Amino acid sequence: MRTYLDCIPCFFGQALRAARIATNDEKQIKRLLDEVGMMLQEISLESTPPEIGRLIYGKVREITGNPDPYREIKRESTEKGLALYDSLREKIKRSGDGLLTAIRISIAGNVIDLGVNREFDIEQEMEEVAQKEFAICDYEAFKSCLDKTEEILFIGDNAGESVFDRILIEQLKKPVIYVVRETPVINDVTHEDAIQAGLDQVATILSSGTNAPGTVLETCSAEFIELLNSSEFVISKGQGNYEGLSNEKVRIFFLLKAKCPIIANDIGVTVDDIILKGINI
Amino acid sequence: MRTYLDCIPCFFGQALRAARIATNDEKQIKRLLDEVGMMLQEISLESTPPEIGRLIYGKVREITGNPDPYREIKRESTEKGLALYDSLREKIKRSGDGLLTAIRISIAGNVIDLGVNREFDIEQEMEEVAQKEFAICDYEAFKSCLDKTEEILFIGDNAGESVFDRILIEQLKKPVIYVVRETPVINDVTHEDAIQAGLDQVATILSSGTNAPGTVLETCSAEFIELLNSSEFVISKGQGNYEGLSNEKVRIFFLLKAKCPIIANDIGVTVDDIILKGINI
Numbered sequence: 001m002r003t004y005l006d007c008i009p010c011f012f013g014q015a016l017r018a019a020r021i022a023t024n025d026e027k028q029i030k031r032l033l034d035e036v037g038m039m040l041q042e043i044s045l046e047s048t049p050p051e052i053g054r055l056i057y058g059k060v061r062e063i064t065g066n067p068d069p070y071r072e073i074k075r076e077s078t079e080k081g082l083a084l085y086d087s088l089r090e091k092i093k094r095s096g097d098g099l100l101t102a103i104r105i106s107i108a109g110n111v112i113d114l115g116v117n118r119e120f121d122i123e124q125e126m127e128e129v130a131q132k133e134f135a136i137c138d139y140e141a142f143k144s145c146l147d148k149t150e151e152i153l154f155i156g157d158n159a160g161e162s163v164f165d166r167i168l169i170e171q172l173k174k175p176v177i178y179v180v181r182e183t184p185v186i187n188d189v190t191h192e193d194a195i196q197a198g199l200d201q202v203a204t205i206l207s208s209g210t211n212a213p214g215t216v217l218e219t220c221s222a223e224f225i226e227l228l229n230s231s232e233f234v235i236s237k238g239q240g241n242y243e244g245l246s247n248e249k250v251r252i253f254f255l256l257k258a259k260c261p262i263i264a265n266d267i268g269v270t271v272d273d274i275i276l277k278g279i280n281i
Numbered sequence: 282m283r284t285y286l287d288c289i290p291c292f293f294g295q296a297l298r299a300a301r302i303a304t305n306d307e308k309q310i311k312r313l314l315d316e317v318g319m320m321l322q323e324i325s326l327e328s329t330p331p332e333i334g335r336l337i338y339g340k341v342r343e344i345t346g347n348p349d350p351y352r353e354i355k356r357e358s359t360e361k362g363l364a365l366y367d368s369l370r371e372k373i374k375r376s377g378d379g380l381l382t383a384i385r386i387s388i389a390g391n392v393i394d395l396g397v398n399r400e401f402d403i404e405q406e407m408e409e410v411a412q413k414e415f416a417i418c419d420y421e422a423f424k425s426c427l428d429k430t431e432e433i434l435f436i437g438d439n440a441g442e443s444v445f446d447r448i449l450i451e452q453l454k455k456p457v458i459y460v461v462r463e464t465p466v467i468n469d470v471t472h473e474d475a476i477q478a479g480l481d482q483v484a485t486i487l488s489s490g491t492n493a494p495g496t497v498l499e500t501c502s503a504e505f506i507e508l509l510n511s512s513e514f515v516i517s518k519g520q521g522n523y524e525g526l527s528n529e530k531v532r533i534f535f536l537l538k539a540k541c542p543i544i545a546n547d548i549g550v551t552v553d554d555i556i557l558k559g560i561n562i
Binding site: 005006008009010012016024029030033036037038039040041045197244 | 286287289290293294298307310311314315317318319320321322326357
């Protein structure tokens with residue numbers, strides 16, 4: 001997905017929120033915003049938003065000197081997710097369609113996104129998404145492709161959310177490679193976060209190589225790109241990965257909650273909609 | 282009022298909204314945002330927000346080549362206000378306290394503010410503000426000062442809103458100087474807009490000399506500044522005038538609806554609150 005003009009004020013809002021988590025020094029934060037302002041002229045609207053996010057969050061780390069402002073928040077999110085793990089597994093056992101219930105749980109987990117400016121309550125979100133109609137639901141194609149594939153490439157999004165991805169992975173009943181970011185950026189899931197969430201018990205964890213808040217292929221490792229291009233079945237979680245991958249020629253199923261009006265509009269849905277959308281299927 | 286860090290993302294949002302009203306050319310709008318980005322490092326948080334707004338809306342005019350993007354919108358707002366004029370005058374006649382009802386009407390009119398990112402319905406606003414409790418209500422001091430003064434300096438805010446200011450001026454029953462912006466900026470009221478609203482029938486219209494979206498004294502005429510400093514009774518409408526005048530040493534009654542969380546916080550109220558607040562009283 002390209003960057004829209006409306007993303008520009010939002011980049012400054014994101015930079016401000018991240019900087020405030022990293023430091024209390026108002027002068028440092030102003031300097032960060034000044035530098036983001038100066039970067040703007042170098043930024044093309046043809047870039048994807050996570051390409052620009054990568055530059056901005058890099059500046060946050062550089063100027064505040066804090067390499068991982070969201071570290072503690074991520075740890076707490078994963079703990080909260082783990083506290084719900086057993087009851088959600090029970091819920092799946094009681095449900096008529098365990099796979100679809102697990103997809104809903106994984107999408108509900110996508111609300112744990114600190115790049116967007118929203119409050120959330122994960123337990124309330126679980127209740128809501130359990131009932132909610134999908135705005136786009138390529139579930140039949142998803143099941144049919146799942147039957148035929150031998151392996152699944154599952155691109156994770158946020159820490160905490162990954163606990164709910166683990167619940168979905170358990171229902172896929174095929175070998176899964178779970179993809180994480182190489183370095184901390186916002187609250188995106190890294191190898192360390194995935195281990196905390198227990199992903200190593202259900203999948204092989206692999207870094208995409210990127211330090212962007214989304215799958216920006218130009219910044220990914222050759223190994224990941226090759227794997228992506230040879231995959232028959234890819235699950236991509238969340239907005240950042242959608243933004244980076246929506247124009248690729250691989251078969252991908254995007255699972256996400258549309259939290260931003262620009263992304264919702266790009267997909268053709270409205271804010272708060274939940275989506276299971278396949279491309280190249 | 283100083284500028285807060287949170288104002289910075291909002292400046293970009295304001296620039297984007299204004300530019301979209303002025304032009305459909307995406308490249309021109311991107312260039313405008315780039316230039317606002319470059320200006321950022323020159324901007325001090327010690328400035329008031331309308332000082333910065335003045336620079337930004339100046340850039341909008343310069344880059345889009347459109348000296349008055351809101352011209353038609355302002356004309357329509359004033360027409361809508363005028364369409365309600367007779368019924369609101371009737372309402373005042375029927376009310377127990379015509380002055381307080383007129384203050385409420387004037388504050389309700391303050392919702393016609395295109396600098397903030399909000400939808401509004403002026404008739405619904407009239408209903409709501411008629412019922413709403415004031416978060417700050419220095420009405421007794423207002424009446425007492427009004428009794429003693431020989432003349433009122435009334436600093437207008439937005440076009441359309443000025444029709445409702447006219448209704449209040451009619452209830453003040455003292456000579457009024459109605460202050461407008463020197464040149465068009467957002468939908469702020471100018472001499473031309475005030476004439477369309479009929480302010481010349483109830484007041485002497487005077488330009489403050491500014492081209493800022495608020496009363497930024499450094500950009501006002503010597504005549505206006507002298508008048509302000511010698512005034513015993515000043516009414517200031519809206520957020521932009523509050524931001525410019527909140528630290529002055531003159532007796533001013535601020536009438537506004539808090540539409541922005543930063544201004545609401547500065548005043549010590551919450552968003553959507555209505556305020557009749559006197560300083561130096």
